[in-house]
Amino acid sequence: DIQLTQSPSFLSASVGDRVTITCRASQGIGSFLAWYQQKAEKAPKLLITLASLLRSGVPPRFSGSGSGSEFTLTITSLQPEDFATYYCQQLNTYPLTFGGGTKVEIK
Amino acid sequence: EVQLVESGGGLVQPGGSLRLSCAASRFTFSDSWMCWVRQAPGRGLEWVANIKEDGSEKYYVDSVKGRFTISRDNAKNSVYLQMDSLTVEDTAVYYCAREAYKIMETWGQGTLVTVSS
Numbered sequence: 001d002i003q004l005t006q007s008p009s010f011l012s013a014s015v016g017d018r019v020t021i022t023c024r025a026s027q028g029i030g031s032f033l034a035w036y037q038q039k040a041e042k043a044p045k046l047l048i049t050l051a052s053l054l055r056s057g058v059p060p061r062f063s064g065s066g067s068g069s070e071f072t073l074t075i076t077s078l079q080p081e082d083f084a085t086y087y088c089q090q091l092n093t094y095p096l097t098f099g100g101g102t103k104v105e106i107k
Numbered sequence: 108e109v110q111l112v113e114s115g116g117g118l119v120q121p122g123g124s125l126r127l128s129c130a131a132s133r134f135t136f137s138d139s140w141m142c143w144v145r146q147a148p149g150r151g152l153e154w155v156a157n158i159k160e161d162g163s164e165k166y167y168v169d170s171v172k173g174r175f176t177i178s179r180d181n182a183k184n185s186v187y188l189q190m191d192s193l194t195v196e197d198t199a200v201y202y203c204a205r206e207a208y209k210i211m212e213t214w215g216q217g218t219l220v221t222v223s224s
Contacts, residue, residue, distance in 0.1 A: 001169075034210045036152075043202055043214035044144075044152065087152055091209035095168045096142075096154040 002026055002090050006099035012107040017078045021102045023088035025069040032092035035064055035073045038101075039084045047086075048073065078104070109134045109213040113203045116218030119193055123222070127188040129203030129215055137161075137181040140206035143188045145199035146217075153199075157206055158186065170196075193222045 003026040013019050023033065031051040036044040046055050048064040051071055061076045075082055083106055088099040115127040129141070142157035156167045156177040165177050176189040186203060200219050204211035 032209075036211070038152075043216055044211070045214070046210065046212055049210050089152075089154075089211070094166045096157075096209055098152040098154065101151045 001095055002029060002093055002097055004088050004090055004097055004099035006086075006088060006102050008102060009100060010103045010105070012105050013078055014107045015078055015080055017107075019075040019078055019082075019104060021073045021086055021104075023066075023071045023073070023099050025071075025090055028068045029090050029092035031067045032090060033064075033066070033071050034089045034091060035062075036087045036089065037082075037084045038087065044087065075104075080106075109205060111203050111205065111213060111215035113201065113215045113218040116201065116220045118221045118223065120224050121194055121222055123193050124189070124191045125193065125220060127190065127201055127203075127218060127220070129186045129188075131184045131186070131203075131205070134205065136184040141177075141179060141186040142204050142206045142211065143177065143186075144202045144204055144211060144214075145197075145220075146202070147196075147199040150199075155201070156188065157209075190220070193220075195222050198222045 005024045007022045033051045035048040038044040047058050052064045063074050085101045085103045087101050110132045112130045119125050143155040145153050158165045158177045174192045179186045198221050200217040202217045203215040205213045
């Protein structure tokens with residue numbers, strides 16, 4: 001199985017900060033990676049597909065990059081509604097797997 | 108807007124069975140892969156299983172193979188997860204999601220399954 005390791009697992013940031021989350025795959029997965037946002041007690045929401053394609057309706061302050069085995073999710077100018085947990089997911093190989101999550105909290 | 112509504116969760120004893128249902132609306136269900144993803148309390152997301160549009164292909168995570176069965180009824184716009192031989196490790200919120208190219212595009216609100224004696 002492909003393991004996804006997210007770092008950090010927790011980060012504290014302020015409104016307006018730039019935030020970067022990393023997702024490392026245990027083997028190369030090309031650009032077959034998605035990012036999700038999950039707020040407390042809610043279902044996850046898809047943000048980015050194929051490593052860098054922003055889903056329609058997602059604010060442009062979110063961006064994704066990377067290929068192979070290292071990927072990043074960047075949020076420029078963090079907004080109050082962005083405080084949540086973020087997950088990466090590989091779609092290269094079964095079983096589909098998620099990273100452990102990165103919780104973004106208010107400093 | 109795509110809508111997915113899960114049902115069937117509840118409390119079950121170890122070794123028991125439960126069948127989850129997911130009713131879909133506002134999209135062409137028969138053209139969509141569907142999947143189940145679960146989240147244990149305070150933990151991350153785990154993909155469980157998915158099923159092709161016509162039900163001809165199904166994939167499972169190893170931890171549920173032989174115990175869980177995913178199925179669908181396109182006439183009823185519904186997908187199901189039959190869970191047998193449940194263990195405490197299966198305790199989780201189970202989400203139904205519409206899949207496109209192995210990406211979970213839209214999620215339901217989830218249904219809680221608690222396995223406990």
